[in-house]
Amino acid sequence: MKAITVEPRKPGTARLEDIPEPGAPEGSVLVEAIAVGICGTDVEIADGKYGWAPEGAKRLVLGHESLGRVIDPGPRKTLRPGDLVVGIVRRPDPVPCPSCAVGEWDMCRNGKYTERGIKEIHGFMSERWRIEPEYAMKVDPSLGLLGVLLEPTTVVAKAWEQVAAVGHRAFWEPRTVLVTGAGPIGLLAALLAKQHGLEIHVLDRVESGPKPELVKALGATYHSGAATDVGFQPDVIIECTGVGAVIADSLRAVSAGGVVCLTGVGSGGRVGTLPIADMAAEVVLRNNVVVGSVNANKRHWYRAGEALARADRSWLARLVSRRVRPEEFASALKREPDDIKVVVQFSEA
Numbered sequence: 001m002k003a004i005t006v007e008p009r010k011p012g013t014a015r016l017e018d019i020p021e022p023g024a025p026e027g028s029v030l031v032e033a034i035a036v037g038i039c040g041t042d043v044e045i046a047d048g049k050y051g052w053a054p055e056g057a058k059r060l061v062l063g064h065e066s067l068g069r070v071i072d073p074g075p076r077k078t079l080r081p082g083d084l085v086v087g088i089v090r091r092p093d094p095v096p097c098p099s100c101a102v103g104e105w106d107m108c109r110n111g112k113y114t115e116r117g118i119k120e121i122h123g124f125m126s127e128r129w130r131i132e133p134e135y136a137m138k139v140d141p142s143l144g145l146l147g148v149l150l151e152p153t154t155v156v157a158k159a160w161e162q163v164a165a166v167g168h169r170a171f172w173e174p175r176t177v178l179v180t181g182a183g184p185i186g187l188l189a190a191l192l193a194k195q196h197g198l199e200i201h202v203l204d205r206v207e208s209g210p211k212p213e214l215v216k217a218l219g220a221t222y223h224s225g226a227a228t229d230v231g232f233q234p235d236v237i238i239e240c241t242g243v244g245a246v247i248a249d250s251l252r253a254v255s256a257g258g259v260v261c262l263t264g265v266g267s268g269g270r271v272g273t274l275p276i277a278d279m280a281a282e283v284v285l286r287n288n289v290v291v292g293s294v295n296a297n298k299r300h301w302y303r304a305g306e307a308l309a310r311a312d313r314s315w316l317a318r319l320v321s322r323r324v325r326p327e328e329f330a331s332a333l334k335r336e337p338d339d340i341k342v343v344v345q346f347s348e349a
């Protein structure tokens with residue numbers, strides 16, 4: 001079968017090639033791939049900056065934002081042929097650490113977890129893949145291709161849970177939320193904020209194109225300036241850019257008692273001579289919390305599925321801005337100006 005594979009840590013090695021059909025050890029559920037979303041992590045892996053092949057293998061099947069159709073549900077009858085499923089990405093570490101031991105692999109403490117398409121387990125960019133039934137999440141069939149948005153939605157479902165958990169350390173009635181970055185994660189974070197009944201503001205660099213339109217279509221306010229210039233102090237800021245200056249502005253802009261949730265992963269971004277102790281004093285005096293959030297456990301996968309099922313289909317459809325065939329995967333890895341979520345489509349939904 002055809003698969004998109006890469007030799008991790010070697011730039012320019014991604015290719016579409018024939019590989020053996022997935023074997024039984026990979027899981028008792030056999031799935032036909034429909035689509036796989038591309039995110040920054042895939043680009044980093046293809047650029048040789050990240051990623052690990054499975055033990056004993058040289059190459060890794062890429063892809064962690066999956067959507068497929070069950071061909072054979074295997075002996076456990078929790079799924080049926082034809083069900084749309086998305087594969088959970090992370091697997092608990094083998095030790096396991098206390099977090100993994102209780103099923104919160106997203107909070108893994110020793111870093112020995114594995115991840116499909118990223119770290120030591122093959123991903124989903126192959127015509128067929130196998131999965132353990134407990135890691136196959138059924139999606140609302142009416143979502144069709146839009147089920148491919150489930151994995152990025154799990155990231156924001158967890159972020160919201162973290163914000164709520166932190167917020168409830170004191171009296172907590174948030175009204176306003178600012179999302180920084182109008183990429184897929186930012187827009188999905190705004191969608192969940194909308195479903196939580198909050199007043200939503202989204203900030204991004206661009207001043208035209210699909211992002212401002214998508215924000216307005218959600219009933220939210222779009223800003224293209226700095227977080228400190230939005231004209232109010234947000235109760236919650238979901239930071240989705242990983243850009244140093246945006247993070248620094250977010251810490252300055254958040255309201256007293258407010259929560260800044262960092263979901264972006266950047267690097268560098270030195271901002272002038274930012275005095276850390278001064279900034280810490282502001283955080284102390286205003287009871288702020290800065291919380292990082294990555295990955296998701298099964299509870300977040302469930303909640304993300306519920307959120308997508310409730311969402312407006314035509315709005316979600318606009319997030320999937322480009323679909324390419326597996327033969328054209330290289331073009332999917334290159335960002336184009338109006339890209340939001342690019343997917344490699346293996347078969348019809």
Ligand SMILES: [Zn+2]
Binds near residue numbers: 093098110113
């Ligand atoms: Zn762990």
